[in-house]
Amino acid sequence: MIPSGPKKGACHNHSSEKQLLSFDLRPVSGGIPRRREEYCTKMISRSTHVDENLIKRLKPVPILVAGDVMVDEYIIGDVERISPESPVPVLVARDRLRKLGGAGNVVRNLVTLGAKVALFATVGSDNAGRWFKRHCEDIGIDTFWIKDDSSRPTTIKTRVVARNQQIVRIDEEQVNPISEKLEQSIAEDIKSVMPQVKAVVISDYGKGLLTRHLLQVLLDEAREQRVPVLVDPKGMDYSRYKGATYITPNVREASTASGIDICSQERLVEAGRTLIKSVEAEGIIVTRGKDGITLVTGKKYEDFHVKPVEIVDVTGAGDTVISALALATASGLSIENAITLANLAASLVVARFGAASVTLTEMMESLRDQSLNNKKQNIEDIESTLRRHRMQGQKIVFTNGCFDLFHAGHLRTLRRAADFGDVLVVGVNSDTSVSAIKGTGRPIVPQEERVEMISALAFVDYVVVFDEETPYNLIKAIRPDVLVKGEDWRGKKVVGEEIVMARGGRIEFVKLVSGLSTTEIINKIRANHC
Numbered sequence: 001m002i003p004s005g006p007k008k009g010a011c012h013n014h015s016s017e018k019q020l021l022s023f024d025l026r027p028v029s030g031g032i033p034r035r036r037e038e039y040c041t042k043m044i045s046r047s048t049h050v051d052e053n054l055i056k057r058l059k060p061v062p063i064l065v066a067g068d069v070m071v072d073e074y075i076i077g078d079v080e081r082i083s084p085e086s087p088v089p090v091l092v093a094r095d096r097l098r099k100l101g102g103a104g105n106v107v108r109n110l111v112t113l114g115a116k117v118a119l120f121a122t123v124g125s126d127n128a129g130r131w132f133k134r135h136c137e138d139i140g141i142d143t144f145w146i147k148d149d150s151s152r153p154t155t156i157k158t159r160v161v162a163r164n165q166q167i168v169r170i171d172e173e174q175v176n177p178i179s180e181k182l183e184q185s186i187a188e189d190i191k192s193v194m195p196q197v198k199a200v201v202i203s204d205y206g207k208g209l210l211t212r213h214l215l216q217v218l219l220d221e222a223r224e225q226r227v228p229v230l231v232d233p234k235g236m237d238y239s240r241y242k243g244a245t246y247i248t249p250n251v252r253e254a255s256t257a258s259g260i261d262i263c264s265q266e267r268l269v270e271a272g273r274t275l276i277k278s279v280e281a282e283g284i285i286v287t288r289g290k291d292g293i294t295l296v297t298g299k300k301y302e303d304f305h306v307k308p309v310e311i312v313d314v315t316g317a318g319d320t321v322i323s324a325l326a327l328a329t330a331s332g333l334s335i336e337n338a339i340t341l342a343n344l345a346a347s348l349v350v351a352r353f354g355a356a357s358v359t360l361t362e363m364m365e366s367l368r369d370q371s372l373n374n375k376k377q378n379i380e381d382i383e384s385t386l387r388r389h390r391m392q393g394q395k396i397v398f399t400n401g402c403f404d405l406f407h408a409g410h411l412r413t414l415r416r417a418a419d420f421g422d423v424l425v426v427g428v429n430s431d432t433s434v435s436a437i438k439g440t441g442r443p444i445v446p447q448e449e450r451v452e453m454i455s456a457l458a459f460v461d462y463v464v465v466f467d468e469e470t471p472y473n474l475i476k477a478i479r480p481d482v483l484v485k486g487e488d489w490r491g492k493k494v495v496g497e498e499i500v501m502a503r504g505g506r507i508e509f510v511k512l513v514s515g516l517s518t519t520e521i522i523n524k525i526r527a528n529h530c
Helices: 052-056 103-113 125-139 178-198 211-223 251-258 265-279 317-330 335-349 361-374 380-392 408-418 431-439 445-455 470-477 497-502 517-526
Strands: 062-067 069-083 089-102 116-124 146-150 154-161 165-172 199-203 229-232 283-289 293-297 301-304 396-401 423-431 460-467 480-484 506-508
Touching: 052 335, 052 361, 062 103, 062 178, 062 317, 069 103, 069 116, 069 125, 089 103, 089 125, 089 154, 103 116, 103 125, 103 199, 103 317, 116 125, 116 178, 125 146, 178 211, 199 211, 199 293, 199 317, 211 229, 229 317, 251 265, 251 283, 265 283, 265 293, 265 301, 283 317, 283 335, 293 335, 301 335, 317 335, 335 361, 380 396, 380 423, 380 460, 380 470, 396 408, 396 470, 408 423, 408 480, 408 506, 423 431, 423 445, 423 470, 445 460, 460 470, 470 497, 480 497, 497 506
Parallel strands: 062 116, 062 199, 069 154, 116 146, 199 229, 396 423, 396 480, 423 460, 480 506
Antiparallel strands: 069 089, 154 165, 283 293, 293 301
16 A cells, blocks of 8 residues: 555645555555566667667656756747847747746656656746646646745746747746755655656756755665666766766767867767766767767767758757657667667657657657658659768668569568668669569569558668669769678679769678579469469
8 A cells, every 4th residue: 555645735644545556656655565677788789770669669667757847938929120229129929838847848758758757856836836736737747746945936947939949048047955854855755756666867957956965865776776767967077976877968068077078979989988987877878969869888889860850949859868768768678779769759859849749659650651751752852862861971871673572582681781871772673674674574563562662661761763774873863872782793793883982982792592582483483373
């Protein structure tokens, strides 16, 4: 049995009890057996492409969030003239809205992704604080753990916006550490909840909640229960987070905290490993905006590129990243797969205005939409499409084929080709081209269906149909960094190799599956029906 939190207007009365639900996050009575789940820290091989199955593996697990909360306020309008009083724009306000901010945005992201959340935070005894708690209740967050702090107001950040462009931000806040009494009360609450959660998120905005003592309680309790801790850090002293599992600074924060000017990949890795030593963490996850995310551990580093999107607003993107990371690691995914999902979630959020959030359904639909709408390209458009990837330093891979009667050999070749770079473009011979090469009666499967099958593969980024017998003109337009052919082409003249080699690219040959070819399959079918 567990004690129920006090209702509005009621005292904290521990004599009131209720049945422990699977994700109830209230304090655990001494007689309740504490469930725990071993947290695996071994790395597994990552995929550079998002697989729907990764999203399906995310579970509605309980997660503890501790951090500074605030109210994000937006005044939205139009600017049509300059003030006669001073050379400043005059905004005619059309709308005003509020959202959960700071650690509150992390909570909103986690709830939207399906997690069960216990939020440890403080708000002022004011209208903004009451609004914050009421809005938490509206989205299903129990406010039992949110403490009122009458010594300071609720932080409010007001952004004045015209045409999706911030003109000015107004901060209303009082930054100072919480009282020892409040600190001790929160610490005791954290100890009672930690045995029931599968991950901890520390969202530090430097507003005073996360004292050194409270951080130590969080980290010690999590370590005892073998619960992973992810930290969105603040300031220069990362030793405050010693014992955390992963820290998620952006490039500027990593540079400041490590004292290393990050001007290259090597300096980024150096900064990451400097921070790992000071924090004794398993890894540093550096968010890099349009360049994606870099994971640095004591033994390796990996870059996780994000697909180019039109950026509308980056506000709260870091909150989305750490939320997705926490849910994925709590669900048992490797950190590499967690980062892959976090990249996808963040790419959807930055395409929206304000501190937004994303659902698992939207993540799934984005993959399907990409498959249906974005993958099929023509030779006229593919060059400009790939330009965005090149601007992000991504490596372009190209391979081609007829893919008539798609079989396991085709599948393995394409999957292997995807491993050679970041973006895989597949050239598909048109019906006219296949007929010219293979003769009368081919193709068996029309080009529209062949393109649809290849587009359905998660590791294929773009598919282009070409009419010529060879893909020379297509290769000329694509200018790939890696050209992939079957092993049977080794020692032969490969069409387009001079284009690739002239740009410093390379040719890769993939081992073929013995006995598997469309022609052999057709011949077997014909032989069996003769």
